[in-house]
């Protein structure tokens with residue numbers, strides 16, 4: 001397959017977020033130990049705050065290492081140890097840093113949908129060990145699509161959602177729960193009082209949906225909240241963004257059950273599309289409730305514009321099939 005390579009990586013930077021939902025220092029030590037048993041060079045960076053993962057990756061990739069009189073990139077692998085927000089920041093740093101280092105993920109967040117979109121339910125130790133051995137371990141380096149959110153300039157890895165899922169993230173902030181049950185409870189609470197917003201979604205210049213909107217999800221990843229299969233048909237390297245819109249005809253409380261299996265797609269209130277240029281709007285002059293990669297976008301206005309960026313990010317994934 002184009003864009004793949006068979007040999008494993010040799011030099012890893014581990015970027016770990018100490019405040020991600022299921023972080024522990026033992027986990028970081030284990031990741032470091034497993035990497036060190038396969039690789040010639042391993043470094044660890046603990047993030048210090050929002051955006052630090054991106055800055056650390058950019059910095060680290062900028063410094064060439066000199067060996068035998070030649071310069072080469074200091075790392076060919078960056079292992080993000082964190083949740084979806086950390087993974088996205090690392091992805092942004094990898095794109096900005098250039099140089100061809102590829103991403104691997106060890107899940108230690110809350111939803112961990114990014115890890116699941118690549119490795120499903122495989123234990124992280126097995127996935128990391130596969131990555132470190134390359135094709136021999138059953139992993140390959142593939143270039144995956146990203147989306148650019150025009151209004152912020154950020155790249156989107158997992159996906160973005162306007163509507164009830166974004167509102168649920170705000171609810172989740174005040175819940176003293178951990179893991180995926182935190183998002184499940186936040187969603188249930190939010191759904192109880194949620195009013196669909198007046199919206200429009202345009203795909204490659206054609207209006208896909210206009211009217212009351214419960215959610216509009218652009219991806220990227222098949223899962224949201226680690227368990228809800230909102231975009232079951234999404235492919236990560238087809239150069240296109242999938243979009244699922246749920247209108248007001250589907251009771252908000254029924255969505256979690258339906259999206260667990262992708263059954264929402266058969267409901268008449270659901271519209272599905274695919275394209276390179278997707279515009280999600282709120283039409284009543286209020287800000288669009290929007291999140292991407294699990295982070296609420298506070299400063300977005302009434303409109304979010306997503307552009308597909310085909311094959312922008314090198315990522316270690318299981319060998320296809």
Ligand SMILES: Nc1ncnc2c1ncn2[C@@H]1O[C@H](COP(=O)(O)OP(=O)(O)OP(=O)(O)O)[C@@H](O)[C@H]1O
Pocket residue numbers: 017018019020021022047048049050051052082083084085086087089108109110111112113293294295
């Ligand atoms: N040292 C730090 N202190 C405070 N915030 C940090 C620090 N390092 C990183 N962050 C921020 O923590 C946020 C949340 O991290 P992350 O998304 O990885 O975990 P999570 O929210 O538990 O998981 P998920 O997104 O999978 O639900 C990120 O937006 C990141 O910018």
